[in-house]
Amino acid sequence: MQILISLALFAFVCVLLFTAASQASVRKGSKRTNLLAFWGFAGVAVIFALYFISIYLSWWEVEKDLAQTMGPFGDSFGPLTSLFSALAFAALIWTVVLQGDELQLSRKELALTRQEMTDQRFESMLMRMLEVHTSIVSDMDVRAGGNVVVSRKDCFEHLLMQSFLHRQHNIFKKSGPSGSVPDSFNTYQRSPQTDRISLAPDEVTMNAYEETYKENRNDLGHYFRSLYNILRFISESGREDKFDYARIVRAQLSDYELAINCLNCLSEHGVEKMKPLVEEFSILDNLPKDLYLSEGLMARFDERALKTPKQTA
Structure with a gap:
């Protein structure tokens, strides 16, 4: 049974990573579609449910009298604790990656904004200089005789x-x-x-x-x-x-x-x-x-x- 739960956890991690990769850049309006969090919570709930069902149906080698076997019962969470710690660490790394992407995107948008402002200042100054030049030509007059x-x-x-x-x-x-x-x-x-x-x-x-x-x-x-x-x-x-x-x-x-x-x-x-x-x-x-x-x-x-x-x- 432990092998089956481990396989289920592995499959869940694969689904989680696939969902993160496919949905990380999806947006609806101004809010990010957070399917990653939804599937994360759902997966955790399903795994815990399977775990307690396995204990209740004696799929796991833990005595039914939990009062007398509290120590073994707590120790039975060891594999899950390790797995969820690894998942938490992976989620932390993924969060850092997403924040890095967001920061890079923000920098690109800032650079584009600065370039647009620079273009506007340049064109505005050039247009003013051309207007002044046109007025200079308009003010020119030459006596042609008489x-x-x-x-x-x-x-x-x-x-x-x-x-x-x-x-x-x-x-x-x-x-x-x-x-x-x-x-x-x-x-x-x-x-x-x-x-x-x-x-x-x-x-x-x-x-x-x-x-x-x-x-x-x-x-x-x-x-x-x-x-x-x-x-x-x-x-x-x-x-x-x-x-x-x-x-x-x-x-x-x-x-x-x-x-x-x-x-x-x-x-x-x-x-x-x-x-x-x-x-x-x-x-x-x-x-x-x-x-x-x-x-x-x-x-x-x-x-x-x-x-x-x-x-x-």
């Missing part, structure tokens, strides 16, 4: 196609023999014979931009400082998806803005700080070919600046 004032994003077209090219033409004209302009210099007229905005010598082009910048430094200086800080903020964030945020910034730039940024990156105002960021995020990828500078000037850029690298999965 009482005509060009404002907002139209400023960049005027600065490039009128102010910059006019200065480039004048500088090149003064540097030519007897103040003449070679036939090859047709940039100012933007002849269909060329697909670039600058065929003048590189030094002439950069001198023309420097004069344009100095005349409009109040607007251009503020604009470039704002754009630089936005790109630097994205670059220093250390995010794996920072290029996606840089795309958002790049999408806000018009064609003429890109051309002005191209010139600025090659000047003393942007070659050290702005140019590396423009190359890192391929800001000039959308620059139209007819607004390219000379081949020599464009060659100063890393190829990343003009072409978005393929994203690897």
Whole structure:
């Protein structure tokens, strides 16, 4: 009979462990389904019932007169005591394992919450910086001659196609023999014979931009400082998806803005700080070919600046 009860206990432990493994992660609403405890109590009750029935029916070698055989009767609980002590120890270990799983899950949820908060702070700060940058562009105004004032994003077209090219033409004209302009210099007229905005010598082009910048430094200086800080903020964030945020910034730039940024990156105002960021995020990828500078000037850029690298999965 002792062998049968031992086998029953072994079977019960197996059922108990199987139930624990299958139900440990089951939830209904906010409460854990505690089938493990139910089967535990039920199993203990059944085993004790079987034990007392076996004694009462003389299945166990214990005298019926319990008053005279109290010592042997108490000793008869030895095997059960050992088994239940082992079960209690196993339950303690299982509780520790469950608590460890819960703690690990809590840590993961906390890490996700922190990441979400970090993402929200980053995106909120970036949106505020873009709003400030948009207001800076909205406040830009350039006098186009007489009482005509060009404002907002139209400023960049005027600065490039009128102010910059006019200065480039004048500088090149003064540097030519007897103040003449070679036939090859047709940039100012933007002849269909060329697909670039600058065929003048590189030094002439950069001198023309420097004069344009100095005349409009109040607007251009503020604009470039704002754009630089936005790109630097994205670059220093250390995010794996920072290029996606840089795309958002790049999408806000018009064609003429890109051309002005191209010139600025090659000047003393942007070659050290702005140019590396423009190359890192391929800001000039959308620059139209007819607004390219000379081949020599464009060659100063890393190829990343003009072409978005393929994203690897």
